[in-house]
Amino acid sequence: MRNLLLRLCFDGKNYHGWQIQKNATSVQGVFQDSLRSVTGENCEIKACSRTDAGVHAREFCVNVFLNHRISCGGLKMALNRVLPRDIVVFDCAQVPFDFHARYSCVAKEYVYKILNTPVRSPFLEGYVLHYWCEMDLAAIQKSASFFVGTHDFSSFCTLDSRQKGDFRRTIKSFLVTRDEDIVTITVKADGFLYNMIRIMVGTLLKISQKRLKPSEISAILEAKNRALAGPTVRPCGLYLNRVFYE
Amino acid sequence: MRNLLLRLCFDGKNYHGWQIQKNATSVQGVFQDSLRSVTGENCEIKACSRTDAGVHAREFCVNVFLNHRISCGGLKMALNRVLPRDIVVFDCAQVPFDFHARYSCVAKEYVYKILNTPVRSPFLEGYVLHYWCEMDLAAIQKSASFFVGTHDFSSFCTLDSRQKGDFRRTIKSFLVTRDEDIVTITVKADGFLYNMIRIMVGTLLKISQKRLKPSEISAILEAKNRALAGPTVRPCGLYLNRVFYE
Numbered sequence: 001m002r003n004l005l006l007r008l009c010f011d012g013k014n015y016h017g018w019q020i021q022k023n024a025t026s027v028q029g030v031f032q033d034s035l036r037s038v039t040g041e042n043c044e045i046k047a048c049s050r051t052d053a054g055v056h057a058r059e060f061c062v063n064v065f066l067n068h069r070i071s072c073g074g075l076k077m078a079l080n081r082v083l084p085r086d087i088v089v090f091d092c093a094q095v096p097f098d099f100h101a102r103y104s105c106v107a108k109e110y111v112y113k114i115l116n117t118p119v120r121s122p123f124l125e126g127y128v129l130h131y132w133c134e135m136d137l138a139a140i141q142k143s144a145s146f147f148v149g150t151h152d153f154s155s156f157c158t159l160d161s162r163q164k165g166d167f168r169r170t171i172k173s174f175l176v177t178r179d180e181d182i183v184t185i186t187v188k189a190d191g192f193l194y195n196m197i198r199i200m201v202g203t204l205l206k207i208s209q210k211r212l213k214p215s216e217i218s219a220i221l222e223a224k225n226r227a228l229a230g231p232t233v234r235p236c237g238l239y240l241n242r243v244f245y246e
Numbered sequence: 247m248r249n250l251l252l253r254l255c256f257d258g259k260n261y262h263g264w265q266i267q268k269n270a271t272s273v274q275g276v277f278q279d280s281l282r283s284v285t286g287e288n289c290e291i292k293a294c295s296r297t298d299a300g301v302h303a304r305e306f307c308v309n310v311f312l313n314h315r316i317s318c319g320g321l322k323m324a325l326n327r328v329l330p331r332d333i334v335v336f337d338c339a340q341v342p343f344d345f346h347a348r349y350s351c352v353a354k355e356y357v358y359k360i361l362n363t364p365v366r367s368p369f370l371e372g373y374v375l376h377y378w379c380e381m382d383l384a385a386i387q388k389s390a391s392f393f394v395g396t397h398d399f400s401s402f403c404t405l406d407s408r409q410k411g412d413f414r415r416t417i418k419s420f421l422v423t424r425d426e427d428i429v430t431i432t433v434k435a436d437g438f439l440y441n442m443i444r445i446m447v448g449t450l451l452k453i454s455q456k457r458l459k460p461s462e463i464s465a466i467l468e469a470k471n472r473a474l475a476g477p478t479v480r481p482c483g484l485y486l487n488r489v490f491y492e
Contacts, residue, residue, distance in 0.1 A: 011368040122257040122332045
């Protein structure tokens with residue numbers, strides 16, 4: 001038996017997130033069926049995280065314990081032949097037995113993409129948030145710097161049964177860049193709370209609209225009150241971009 | 247009555263091309279219904295060209311004679327509200343009465359996009375040709391130069407009832423560039439024959455595979471024999487990029 005780390009890339013447009021759900025198509029469900037059809041084994045799939053409906057992944061890591069003796073390259077090719085065209089395996093490698101896609105992960109990087117033009121783009125539908133108001137990049141960049149470091153992010157978290165315990169997370173970097181019409185927000189942290197990035201982005205847009213001041217971010221963090229932060233923006237602009245292991 | 251020039255952008259993935267057809271959804275059909283629902287008028291729509299099923303347009307021009315007194319900006323906004331999200335009007339302007347989207351056009355530019363990686367990308371599915379063999383850009387660029395100028399392009403044309411008369415066209419520029427994994431082929435000409443770009447790209451790929459020499463392009467042009475050129479590549483990588491008027 002080997003422990004295999006598979007790196008996937010998927011378009012989340014047509015899925016109700018990663019995790020298997022009743023009465024909804026999930027990436028995990030489709031991937032599990034493909035893995036079974038290739039190997040004949042019913043492996044338990046350990047994933048680096050959950051993603052919400054409509055969220056994409058440029059890198060999503062899972063590990064599985066496999067008895068089948070297929071080579072890593074062979075498994076990658078075989079899976080890509082049976083997977084639908086919106087899910088791809090771009091890497092497969094053997095890892096130590098104690099490797100766990102979620103618990104071994106030391107950091108993750110998400111990207112949020114905003115198309116900032118008066119008219120939407122047919123090609124980017126479902127892949128960006130279309131935002132037509134002028135964006136104050138300087139104010140957004142200034143605000144973003146207040147998120148960096150270790151904070152209790154309760155104000156930037158949708159409360160549900162999944163979120164328990166410690167709300168402290170460490171944001172290692174928070175970059176806001178503009179390339180022509182596309183504004184890209186890149187956030188790297190040791191972990192993320194439920195909807196954390198989507199609420200941070202919603203708050204930054206509120207600052208861009210002058211409905212909040214950059215310096216208010218600190219007070220919102222301290223208040224630990226979800227109601228003070230901005231709205232949760234749509235999932236379509238969100239991508240899990242990189243997953244870091246030691 | 248005014249003559250209006252509308253510039254559209256559409257994702258051709260879900261359409262059987264521009265032109266209205268029986269039993270198939272066309273961009274023209276959807277656009278015509280939207281125009282009627284906004285203006286109440288049954289305008290005849292003159293288009294800059296036809297596009298095939300699955301072909302995209304970053305700029306596609308049409309003109310219509312309209313009695314309705316709605317402003318150009320108002321018509322653009324109203325259409326974008328009723329059009330499906332894969333068709334967008336990004337400009338609307340009044341033009342002289344003798345302007346015709348097809349006959350007034352002096353040149354068009356098409357772009358063909360190739361994703362040159364071992365593994366396909368879920369995000370570019372339907373928007374590029376996925377080609378996994380190594381590409382010989384130098385040979386492709388050298389070959390492309392033989393297409394520039396005025397030639398009879400019979401060898402690079404699918405013969406059908408639509409294509410009559412003169413097969414001579416003038417290619418003004420033919421550029422091949424690579425940006426990371428994406429190879430972009432940009433061709434500007436006074437006009438194009440049926441499938442001309444898709445056959446030229448198929449021929450360039452045959453040269454990249456060393457199954458043809460760059461210098462053979464001239465002989466293929468002179469032979470006026472479709473059988474000597476390469477295959478017709480898939481429509482998904484093709485975009486009408488710009489339409490030029492005097």
